[in-house]
Amino acid sequence: MKIINRIHKANAGRDPERLMMKYAALRTDAFVFLRGTCHLFYDRLPKSGIFKTAPAVWCCGDLHLQNFGSYKGDNRLAYFDLNDFDESALAPATWELSRMIVSILVAAPWLGISNAQAALLAEHFLQSYVTALASGKARWVERETSVGMVGDLLAQVHARSRVDFLDKRTQKKGKQRRFCIDGKKLLEVSDQQRQKVHDFMERFARSQAHPAFYNVLDVARRVAGTGSLGVERYAILVEGKGSPDQNYLLDLKQALPSSIASHIEHLQPHWPSQAQRVVALQRRMQAVSIAFLQGVDIGSGSYVLRALQPSDDCVALAGKQPLDNLVGVVNTMGQCLAWAQLRSGGREGSAIADELIDFAARQKWRSKLLPLCEQLATDVREDWKTYCTAYDDGEFRL
DSSP: OHHHHHHHHHTTTSSHHHHHHHHTTSSSOHHHHHHOOOHHHHSSOOTTHHHHHHEEEEEEEEEOOGGGEEEEESOOOOEEEEOOOOEEEEHHHHHHHHHHHHHHTTTTTTTOOOOOHHHHHHOOOOOOOOHHHHTTTTEEGGGOOOHHHHHHHHHHHHHHHHHHHHHHEEETTTTEEEEESSSSSSEEOHHHHEEEEHHHHHHHHSSSSOOGOOEEEEEEOOOOOTTTTTEEEEEEOOTTTTTTOOOEEEEEEOOOOOGGEEEEEEEGOOOSHHHHHHHHHHHHSSOOOBBBBBEEEETTTEEEEEOOOOOSSSOOOOOOOOOHHHHHHHHHHHHHHHHHHHHTTTTTTOHHHHHHHHHHHHHHHHHHHHHHHHHHHHHHHHHHHHHHHHTTTEEEEE
């Protein structure tokens, strides 16, 4: 089957154990399938009309309901913002908007709402985006300015102590911690993988102001996200400011080429490495970057190093939430997207604020976008059904 072959091709070379987790997860529902098959979405996206004429903006590339979340910035304050930039690239604004809107539409069962209510949420998201873009001023969401479910999430992150965070991922024996290998979020590493991370961190530490901070205590393979499952990724426990309760957790993840960029290569600037692309665009688009964020090289591979961000630091949208609560969350998401585009505007080919304000004022593209997204959502559901038919107990029937 063509879809199955494209999925196999896009995931070639990944860690087999975590890749099988991904393949199984994709059966869950159409929303999980959308999140895990970014390449299929952009393969199918029309490349004409409003998907060609919209101003070029910096995109996270894989925008959906679960790629917004909270994190502690390098200033140690908690923020809510876009938080995944693996697929980041320069693209027409309607590309990013369409992926987010389609995610709302296909997530209706997951959200516990009707298709009509999901369409209403999509309209609220788009209106919030347009209003924020029209203002021409980039703002941000932090604990003091947030409300509703986003405010609750940021208050929770702010109140979480380092010991609580460490206790969820590690076990303490005397004055030393080690990862809890649970087979779900953390997996064992091989001796070769452990040595690879140790050797890198030793070299990295020598270039830092406080080398002892980066002394490695333990390493595990990390299981997080959907689209990136199977990509080389490690959780690293380091000495930090002292054992056992001032240790720090870091995330080291291989950076691969963007699937959105492959469709519009002529727009992309040259990047020294894929990790430099991810880090540069995350810094441009977020109001404040997550702690320790930087691109690094290990052998011929390119990796992003940053503070470990728990995958559960997202708004708990699943299940039956009052519609007004969901409206409040998607309104905030629409604002965050507009502010990210304004913040990164005028950089290496992206539209300046005046162009974005003019784009927000036009009605024609908005009237066309939602019906086109309805069709794209239908296509995603059909692709998911095809995938589920082909996948049986961990094996594909081709």
